[in-house]
Amino acid sequence: MVTVVSHPLIQHKLSLMRDTQTGVKEFRELAAELSMLLAYEAMRDLELAPHTVTTPMETGEFPMLSGKKLALVAILRAGLIMTDAIVDLVPAAKVGHLGMYRDPQTMQPVAYYNKLPADIAERRVFLTDPMLATGGSASAAIHSLKQAGAQFIKLMCILAAPEGIAVIERDHPDVDIVTAAIDSHLNDHGYIVPGLGDAGDRIYGTK
Ligand code: PRP
Numbered sequence: 001m002v003t004v005v006s007h008p009l010i011q012h013k014l015s016l017m018r019d020t021q022t023g024v025k026e027f028r029e030l031a032a033e034l035s036m037l038l039a040y041e042a043m044r045d046l047e048l049a050p051h052t053v054t055t056p057m058e059t060g061e062f063p064m065l066s067g068k069k070l071a072l073v074a075i076l077r078a079g080l081i082m083t084d085a086i087v088d089l090v091p092a093a094k095v096g097h098l099g100m101y102r103d104p105q106t107m108q109p110v111a112y113y114n115k116l117p118a119d120i121a122e123r124r125v126f127l128t129d130p131m132l133a134t135g136g137s138a139s140a141a142i143h144s145l146k147q148a149g150a151q152f153i154k155l156m157c158i159l160a161a162p163e164g165i166a167v168i169e170r171d172h173p174d175v176d177i178v179t180a181a182i183d184s185h186l187n188d189h190g191y192i193v194p195g196l197g198d199a200g201d202r203i204y205g206t207k
């Protein structure tokens with residue numbers, strides 16, 4: 001299932017991120033803010049259970065998060081900005097990292113790092129990458145998560161291309177996608193159009 005989060009705040013921030021006039025500092029801030037807003041939607045089905053809490057007035061039962069613990073997993077580099085922001089909302093979550101870059105010639109993902117929480121099989125996993133383009137990186141990352149035992153995986157991205165969504169639906173039909181928008185198509189170099197350019201370069205100022 002694909003969820004496009006059409007909240008006005010998200011759409012406004014995304015439009016600013018697309019703008020070539022938006023510099024590194026603002027781009028980073030927008031990516032972090034938008035990630036937190038996306039998490040609000042992506043985590044809407046987290047389980048709650050009543051806990052006893054004493055307010056200044058009385059003691060009562062109030063809902064708190066329960067059920068499976070959480071793991072946030074970033075696809076490096078660009079996914080890091082998303083997990084760094086979201087972990088502030090769920091500070092008990094463990095954070096994993098999957099290093100992956102897309103070979104510019106073949107457009108195939110190249111894995112270079114893998115560090116996941118040891119108990120990932122028991123956790124609900126939120127995988128983050130701002131860009132779902134061909135879908136190669138996200139599909140390979142989900143494969144690595146499943147090899148490590150993860151069973152409940154949600155993919156969070158800021159922009160998705162129809163081509164990338166089709167790849168995830170084909171390779172991992174059990175994985176839901178939460179995105180701020182689905183753009184038109186990929187260009188000949190595998191970049192999302194209209195898109196926002198190279199997310200990693202814009203976050204880290206490397207171009
Ligand atoms: C970008 C992006 C995704 C990937 C998407 O990463 O952050 O990981 O490309 O493309 P795909 O869906 O076609 O695989 P990039 O390879 O530029 O690495 P970086 O994050 O280190 O800049």
Ligand code: URA
Nearest residue numbers: 133191192197198199
């Ligand atoms: N990676 C990016 O950062 N941007 C795209 O448009 C495609 C892949």
